[in-house]
Amino acid sequence: MIEHLVAQLGTEDASSAKRYTERPKPAYEHAWEIRDAYEYREYENRVSALIPTGP
Numbered sequence: 001m002i003e004h005l006v007a008q009l010g011t012e013d014a015s016s017a018k019r020y021t022e023r024p025k026p027a028y029e030h031a032w033e034i035r036d037a038y039e040y041r042e043y044e045n046r047v048s049a050l051i052p053t054g055p
Contacts, residue, residue, distance in 0.1 A: 002014055
Protein backbone atom coordinates (compact mmCIF):
# COMPACT_ATOMS: atom_id res chain seq x y z
CA MET A 1 0.00 0.00 0.00
CA ILE A 2 2.80 2.43 0.85
CA GLU A 3 4.39 1.80 -2.53
CA HIS A 4 1.06 2.69 -4.20
CA LEU A 5 0.82 5.96 -2.26
CA VAL A 6 4.43 6.82 -3.01
CA ALA A 7 3.76 6.25 -6.72
CA GLN A 8 0.72 8.55 -6.55
CA LEU A 9 2.80 11.25 -4.90
CA GLY A 10 5.39 10.94 -7.64
CA THR A 11 8.39 10.14 -5.49
CA GLU A 12 10.85 7.37 -6.18
CA ASP A 13 11.88 6.53 -2.62
CA ALA A 14 9.33 4.52 -0.63
CA SER A 15 11.66 4.33 2.37
CA SER A 16 10.89 7.96 3.26
CA ALA A 17 7.18 7.11 3.56
CA LYS A 18 7.96 4.09 5.71
CA ARG A 19 10.16 6.19 8.00
CA TYR A 20 7.31 8.69 8.33
CA THR A 21 5.16 6.11 10.13
CA GLU A 22 7.95 5.46 12.60
CA ARG A 23 8.06 9.06 13.77
CA PRO A 24 6.79 9.63 17.30
CA LYS A 25 4.11 12.31 16.74
CA PRO A 26 2.99 12.74 13.12
CA ALA A 27 -0.73 12.68 14.00
CA TYR A 28 -0.27 15.41 16.59
CA GLU A 29 1.78 17.49 14.18
CA HIS A 30 -1.02 17.36 11.62
CA ALA A 31 -3.59 18.29 14.24
CA TRP A 32 -1.44 21.26 15.28
CA GLU A 33 -1.09 22.39 11.66
CA ILE A 34 -4.86 22.22 11.14
CA ARG A 35 -5.48 24.05 14.41
CA ASP A 36 -3.08 26.83 13.41
CA ALA A 37 -4.39 27.09 9.83
CA TYR A 38 -8.01 27.49 10.94
CA GLU A 39 -7.16 29.45 14.10
CA TYR A 40 -8.85 26.93 16.36
CA ARG A 41 -8.15 27.24 20.05
CA GLU A 42 -8.03 24.72 22.85
CA TYR A 43 -10.26 25.10 25.87
CA GLU A 44 -8.57 25.00 29.23
CA ASN A 45 -11.58 23.34 30.83
CA ARG A 46 -13.43 21.41 28.14
CA VAL A 47 -16.34 20.36 30.35
CA SER A 48 -17.17 23.87 31.48
CA ALA A 49 -17.09 25.05 27.87
CA LEU A 50 -20.08 22.80 27.14
CA ILE A 51 -22.19 23.89 30.12
CA PRO A 52 -24.56 26.82 29.44
CA THR A 53 -24.06 29.73 31.83
CA GLY A 54 -27.11 31.87 31.12
CA PRO A 55 -30.90 31.59 31.12
